[in-house]
Amino acid sequence: MKEYTTEMDEYWNEAGGRKWVDNLLRIEKTLEPIGSKMLEVMKEEAQVKVLDVGCGGADLAAKTASLLGQGSEVIASDISQHILDEAKRNQRSANLRFLQCDVENYDFDPHLFDVVISRFGVMFFENPLKAFTNINKSMKKGGRLNLLVWKAFDDNLWMKVPASAAFKVLEKPEPPKEGEPGPFSLCDSDAFGEMLSKAGFDDITFASNKLNLNLGSLNEAVQLMTQLGPAAKPYGEAPSNLQKQARESMEAVLSQHESASGVVLPSAFWLVRATAL
Numbered sequence: 001m002k003e004y005t006t007e008m009d010e011y012w013n014e015a016g017g018r019k020w021v022d023n024l025l026r027i028e029k030t031l032e033p034i035g036s037k038m039l040e041v042m043k044e045e046a047q048v049k050v051l052d053v054g055c056g057g058a059d060l061a062a063k064t065a066s067l068l069g070q071g072s073e074v075i076a077s078d079i080s081q082h083i084l085d086e087a088k089r090n091q092r093s094a095n096l097r098f099l100q101c102d103v104e105n106y107d108f109d110p111h112l113f114d115v116v117i118s119r120f121g122v123m124f125f126e127n128p129l130k131a132f133t134n135i136n137k138s139m140k141k142g143g144r145l146n147l148l149v150w151k152a153f154d155d156n157l158w159m160k161v162p163a164s165a166a167f168k169v170l171e172k173p174e175p176p177k178e179g180e181p182g183p184f185s186l187c188d189s190d191a192f193g194e195m196l197s198k199a200g201f202d203d204i205t206f207a208s209n210k211l212n213l214n215l216g217s218l219n220e221a222v223q224l225m226t227q228l229g230p231a232a233k234p235y236g237e238a239p240s241n242l243q244k245q246a247r248e249s250m251e252a253v254l255s256q257h258e259s260a261s262g263v264v265l266p267s268a269f270w271l272v273r274a275t276a277l
């Protein structure tokens, strides 16, 4: 069996990676409007070499590659071989390449990238300052960093509402400790801005965004939220009778947000932009 260097390395290559791939179509559809925010920003670019950090299924990397066209190249990177295999099966483009690596530690050629992007792929580093310093080293001077990161859990009702319903039945896990990797680890813009500055970035801006996310039909929404977010681990470890009760509890609250187009709930995230010094 492969030896993993960190818990996150193991998570994304094992259970977390399998769950991501099993739910990939729903995830890509749900997150598409957030990806569009990145594509808006990337319209400003031409003839560039781009790194996508933690590309997942690489739908956004492929869309970026086709938006930028010939003369540009997008390197879609991910720590998870399992996820990357799925991405390679689904996404093809002459100017899209794949790289399996831990971006925190990978020995990139210095000053390689004009632009680094990520949609929710930069919150899982063991040592984020080290990771962003490594990313900075891989970028040309004046290169652009464009990141989408979640704001706090309490602002992301699409996760909070179903997870809170599940916790009526399942044991609620301890909240993550400060600095621990996880979806909300970079939600504090002051702390994150300071870290980016230490890592060698300037002109750091945080644009606050809110978007309603469509989680699909009631069944799809319940399925998705048993696999993603803070309830996923206790759900996975619970006996089947408690899993059934948790699903029923989630279904009851999610049905209150169901419309003709699906279950819709608010999300909140930062578009973080910075320049490499």
Ligand SMILES: C[S@@+](CC[C@H](N)C(=O)[O-])C[C@H]1O[C@@H](n2cnc3c(N)ncnc32)[C@H](O)[C@@H]1O
Residues within 6 Å of the ligand: 008, 012, 020, 031, 053, 054, 055, 056, 057, 058, 077, 078, 079, 080, 083, 101, 102, 103, 104, 118, 119, 120, 121, 122, 124, 125
């Ligand atoms: C929440 S998913 C986001 C995937 C994709 N960007 C999207 O928006 O659909 C986080 C991704 O980051 C990857 N990841 C986590 N830690 C990483 C690291 N240290 N280096 C590279 N990729 C990493 C995971 O394997 C996973 O695919």
